[in-house]
Amino acid sequence: xxxxxxxxxxxxxxxxxxxxxxxxxxxxxxxxxxxxxxxxxxxxxxxxxxxxxxxxxxxxxxxxxxxxxxxxxxxxxxxxxxxxxxxxxxxxxxxxxxxxxxxxxxxxxxxxxxxxxxxxxxxxxxxxxxxxxxxxxxxxxxxxxxxxxxxxxxxxxxxxxxxxxxxxxxxxxxxxxxxxxxxxxxxxxxxxxxxxxxxxxxxxxxxxxxxxxxxxxxxxxxxxxxxxxxxxxxxxxxxxxxxxxxxxxxxxxxxxxxxxxxxxxxxxxxxxxxxxxxxxxxxxxxxxxxxxxxxxxxxxxxxxxxxxxxxxxxxxxxxxxxx
Amino acid sequence: xxxxxxxxxxxxxxxxxxxxxxxxxxxxxxxxxxxxxxxxxxxxxxxxxxxxxxxxxxxxxxxxxxxxxxxxxxxxxxxxxxxxxxxxxxxxxxxxxxxxxxxxxxxxxxxxxxxxxxxxxxxxxxxxxxxxxxxxxxxxxxxxxxxxxxxxxxxxxxxxxxxxxxxxxxxxxxxxxxxxxxxxxxxxxxxxxxxxxxxxxxxxxxxxxxxxxxxxxxxxxxxxxxxxxxxxxxxxxxxxxxxxxxxxxxxxxxxxxxxxxxxxxxxxxxxxxxxxxxxxxxxxxxxxxxxxxxxxxxxxxxxxxxxxxxxxxxxxxxxxxx
Numbered sequence: 213x214x215x216x217x218x219x220x221x222x223x224x225x226x227x228x229x230x231x232x233x234x235x236x237x238x239x240x241x242x243x244x245x246x247x248x249x250x251x252x253x254x255x256x257x258x259x260x261x262x263x264x265x266x267x268x269x270x271x272x273x274x275x276x277x278x279x280x281x282x283x284x285x286x287x288x289x290x291x292x293x294x295x296x297x298x299x300x301x302x303x304x305x306x307x308x309x310x311x312x313x314x315x316x317x318x319x320x321x322x323x324x325x326x327x328x329x330x331x332x333x334x335x336x337x338x339x340x341x342x343x344x345x346x347x348x349x350x351x352x353x354x355x356x357x358x359x360x361x362x363x364x365x366x367x368x369x370x371x372x373x374x375x376x377x378x379x380x381x382x383x384x385x386x387x388x389x390x391x392x393x394x395x396x397x398x399x400x401x402x403x404x405x406x407x408x409x410x411x412x413x414x415x416x417x418x419x420x421x422x423x424x425x426x427x428x429x430x431x432x433x434x435x436x437x438x439x440x441x442x443x444x445x446x447x448x449x450x451x452x453x454x455x456x457x458x459x460x461x462x463x464x465x466x467x468x469x470x471x472x473x474x475x476x477x478x479x480x481x482x483x484x485x486x487x488x489x490x491x492x493x494x495x496x497x498x499x500x501x502x503x504x505x506x507x508x509x510x511x512x513x514x515x516x517x518x519x520x521x522x523x524x525x526x527x528x529x530x531x532x533x534x535x
Numbered sequence: 536x537x538x539x540x541x542x543x544x545x546x547x548x549x550x551x552x553x554x555x556x557x558x559x560x561x562x563x564x565x566x567x568x569x570x571x572x573x574x575x576x577x578x579x580x581x582x583x584x585x586x587x588x589x590x591x592x593x594x595x596x597x598x599x600x601x602x603x604x605x606x607x608x609x610x611x612x613x614x615x616x617x618x619x620x621x622x623x624x625x626x627x628x629x630x631x632x633x634x635x636x637x638x639x640x641x642x643x644x645x646x647x648x649x650x651x652x653x654x655x656x657x658x659x660x661x662x663x664x665x666x667x668x669x670x671x672x673x674x675x676x677x678x679x680x681x682x683x684x685x686x687x688x689x690x691x692x693x694x695x696x697x698x699x700x701x702x703x704x705x706x707x708x709x710x711x712x713x714x715x716x717x718x719x720x721x722x723x724x725x726x727x728x729x730x731x732x733x734x735x736x737x738x739x740x741x742x743x744x745x746x747x748x749x750x751x752x753x754x755x756x757x758x759x760x761x762x763x764x765x766x767x768x769x770x771x772x773x774x775x776x777x778x779x780x781x782x783x784x785x786x787x788x789x790x791x792x793x794x795x796x797x798x799x800x801x802x803x804x805x806x807x808x809x810x811x812x813x814x815x816x817x818x819x820x821x822x823x824x825x826x827x828x829x830x831x832x833x834x835x836x837x838x839x840x841x842x843x844x845x846x847x848x849x850x851x852x853x854x855x856x857x
Contacts, residue, residue, distance in 0.1 A: 260759070
């Protein structure tokens with residue numbers, strides 16, 4: 213796994229997948245049993261945490277309760293014996309950058325969640341690390357604060373020239389940050405790419421389902437044709453297996469008969485359930501069950517038969533073979 | 536206890552308050568609970584009695600005793616005299632001698648070394664405990680507590696046996712050439728501080744454990760992440776966060792350690808006199824209660840002095856930059 217300098221990289225995965233452990237390995241708080249970690253071309257695998265040019269924003273922020281905001285931020289500078297007046301300037305600039313002006317004399321217990329997070333950010337960034345690690349930085353924030361803080365974090369990343377590596381279990385957050393992301397499971401990196409790549413071309417069932425649940429269709433290859441429960445379908449992908457799985461995003465299935473009629477990949481299905489979501493309508497169809505997300509203009513009733521167009525370009529052949 | 540004065544002046548009310556409650560006039564209704572002087576005295580009574588009978592009076596009698604003189608047969612003669620205080624700082628019939636001051640200083644030193652040793656043992660011990668599972672923690676707590684329930688004399692004699700010439704510790708020390716062959720590991724400083732440290736360890740370890748257990752471990756990682764060396768982590772993160780427990784431990788160790796003489800006598804061979812010995816002697820063999828009282832006052836003064844020093848060193852809580 214490689215992260216480009218200056219990038220906003222996201223490690224995404226369900227809890228317990230080892231993403232935080234990976235972050236701790238990069239920070240040097242844990243040592244790997246095998247493998248190596250390189251930082252700017254230098255092997256840092258055996259360099260202890262306090263000697264790595266890497267700083268972390270901890271999930272619970274881990275602010276020093278006995279130090280005020282200024283002292284918290286100055287901790288790293290002081291530990292490295294940075295000149296006092298220079299340290300003072302740096303801390304003040306950090307307070308300003310993260311709009312913490314006037315809070316310097318407060319203690320952590322006198323701060324709100326959002327302020328604590330900004331102090332944790334300032335405490336890490338004031339050291340001008342090569343890499344900033346963020347361990348689920350939004351998880352301790354109120355949901356309505358999260359979107360705002362996410363934008364602020366992106367702004368901050370744009371302003372300073374530091375590599376950010378963030379861990380999150382929130383797909384939306386990982387997508388929003390825009391840089392490359394890596395999907396992890398059971399300590400393994402499953403897929404890496406831009407949000408668009410990973411979302412639209414999932415590599416296997418796990419990625420397809422973890423990112424807002426794609427429809428997974430078991431299929432058998434018969435020449436160019438994929439025989440599925442929905443009927444014979446074509447895909448634009450190269451298929452390696454005889455028996456395996458295909459994935460199609462619910463919102464990429466086209467409802468109704470359109471100009472593509474006659475080109476194949478048209479199937480008929482019966483509506484089991486219609487869920488009105490407001491901005492969209494969600495249909496559960498038989499056989500399958502296949503999920504379709506479409507414009508709220510449509511309102512098919514349960515029991516009705518609808519026709520679907522499954523664009524071959526959006527039908528992804530997954531790596532998983534049938535058991 | 537004083538009764539809260541009844542408000543006679545009209546209360547300052549904000550415009551909002553007035554508009555909300557236009558009908559309320561005059562002073563607020565009196566509280567229903569009896570708040571007379573008598574009730575206050577009744578409530579404070581038991582505590583006041585306790586303090587008077589068991590703290591203030593004994594202290595006063597100690598002061599009074601210290602200012603009295605010893606009679607010919609060891610009885611207390613209630614004649615005011617500063618003689619005991621003069622003896623305390625070294626003046627006697629035979630001129631000035633620093634003996635008593637040395638004893639005081641030695642007592643402070645022994646107590647200080649004991650306290651430092653207890654701190655040095657307690658930090659690793661409590662960190663080890665706090666990182667174990669619940670059942671293992673309980674086991675360790677029991678290990679610390681059980682010797683604490685045994686009489687200190689019995690425990691100290693136990694050390695005499697363990698450090699005796701026939702047992703492995705002494706044999707090993709002899710083998711290494713630290714003591715002559717066939718010798719015991721007592722009497723001596725080693726035995727004294729071993730005995731003192733084990734005697735006072737629970738007083739230090741238990742309060743410290745309470746603080747260490749509440750420690751936010753992530754802050755230690757944060758400190759390492761922020762370039763702190765192990766020593767800096769201890770000094771700048773662990774120490775400030777465990778200071779409350781440490782302070783209690785230091786007081787609970789230092790204060791009684793200063794008056795301790797049983798352990799030092801048994802394991803030190805009664806060679807060096809400490810203030811505890813001296814006080815005990817005055818009230819016992821010497822039958823000189825007034826001088827014993829003066830010595831006790833000196834001990835109390837030293838204790839209060841060290842507590843005051845600690846307090847003045849404690850951080851004010853106001854943040855200072857860097």
